[in-house]
Amino acid sequence: MQTNDNLPTREEVLDAAERVRGLVERTPLTEVRFGGHRLWLKCESLQTGGxxxxxxxxxxxxxxxxAERKAGVVAFSSGNHAQGVAIAARRLGVPATIVMPSDAPAPKVEGTRAQGADIVFYDRRTEDRVAIAAALAAERGGVVVPSFDDRHIIAGQGTAGLEIADQCPEPVRRIVVCCGGGGLAAGLALACPEAGMVIVEPEGWDDMGRSxxxxxxxxxxxxxxxxxxxxxxxxxxxxxxFGVLRQRGAAARSVTEAEVRAAVRFAWHELGLLVxxxxxxxxAAVLAGKVELEPGTVVMLTGGNMDPAIHAEWVA
Known part of the structure; x- marks a missing residue:
């Protein structure tokens, strides 16, 4: 277990905000009314790369x-981190190779390839993406850029939290955020130390909550x-x-596939957003009543890269 001394800090988030200024969009914080409550939606689905x-x-x-820029970077992702790395690499003139699961959504694969990155596919059920990326980086002398297990990645994601604090017209008391590896959730926890954190995962993939x-x-x-x-x-x-979220006493919820579908439909029909x-x-957790609502609640909409045909079927 890493000690608290080794965890990323809010100062690193502040440094990251200066570093990425002009490289990322300041995404909207939108007010919505639900169940008699005013909520705020941070629309990172509208960020460059989706x-x-x-x-x-x-x-x-x-x-x-x-030297590292010349050698290039290697990342592993089902798509959103892949596109983020590919876009950043293209802008900085850095060669990029992305290890993607063979069942990654087509728009994410196409979006990554369109940015000029090379793609190496793997089977997420039988192969280890971390090992594949490490081998490719060793072979090419490149740098592995993890999707969440990196203090600079966490700090960069936390810049969304600094924007929230600046944009919200009332004190931010709670942030509800989707969680895979927890990079965004940890970054937001660092950026907004006064806000309670609620992480949300799909049922059966709720390892952060169980941890x-x-x-x-x-x-x-x-x-x-x-x-x-x-x-x-x-x-x-x-x-x-895990260390940042445990230190902050983050709460955890899980959602069903049906609840996720309902949220995708709500975002489209009520908000006009493809999420x-x-x-x-x-x-989904908010709509299903799994999160207690209070003033100053911010809900993260973290990605908008979905196959158009599947989205049309879901929202029909």
């Missing part, structure tokens, strides 16, 4: 030295059920993200 992942990727790649409850990290069960939330299918969380399944998990 998710918050560009924040962490931009911060991490901006810290590469000249927090047990006080130590546990993996996703090998027989975890299928989920449409591809962005949240992280088999094992990081000591960094992918994994990006709507926090909203």
């Amino acid at each position: 998710s918050f992942k560009l924040r962490g990727a931009s911060n991490r790649l901006a810290l590469l030295n000249e 927090l409850a047990l006080g130590h990290i546990v993996p996703v069960a090998p027989d975890a059920p299928p989920t449409a939330c591809d962005a949240l299918q992280t088999p094992l969380v990081s000591p960094l993200t 992918e399944p994994g990006g709507s998990a926090a909203l």
Whole structure:
């Protein structure tokens, strides 16, 4: 277990905000009314690349030295981190290789490839993406850019929290956030230390919630059920993200596939927003009554990369 001394800090989030200024969009914070309550939605689904992942990727790649930039980077992702790294790499002139699951949504694959990144596919059920990425990086002399197990990635994601604090016209008392590896949740916890944190995962993939409850990290069960939330299918969380969220006393909720579908439909019909399944998990928990609402509650919409045909079927 890492000690608190080794965890990322709010100062690192503040540094990241200066570093990524001009490289990421300041996404809208939208007011909505639900169940007699006023809520705030942070629309990271409208970020460049369709998710918050560009924040962490931009911060991490901006810290590469000249030799590392020439050698390139390797990342592993089902799509959103892939696109974030690919966009940041293209802007900085850094070669990028992305290890993606063979069942990644087509729009995410196409979006990553369109940014000029090379793609290496793997089977998420039988192969180890971390090992594949490490081998590729060793072979090419490149730098592995993890999707959440990196203090600079966490700090970069936390810049969304600094924006929230600046944008919200009332004190931010609670942030409800989708959680895969926990990079965004940890970053927000650092950026907004006065706000309570509620992390939301798909049922069966709720390893962060179970880890927090047990006080130590546990993996996703090998027989975890299928989920449409591809962005949240992280088999094992990081000591960094777990450490920050445990330190902050984060609460955890899980949502069903039906609740996720309902959230995708609500976002489209009520808000006019295309939000992918994994990006709507926090909203799903709120709509299902699994989160107590209070003034100053912010709900994260974290990604908008969904196959158009599947989205049309879901919202019909």
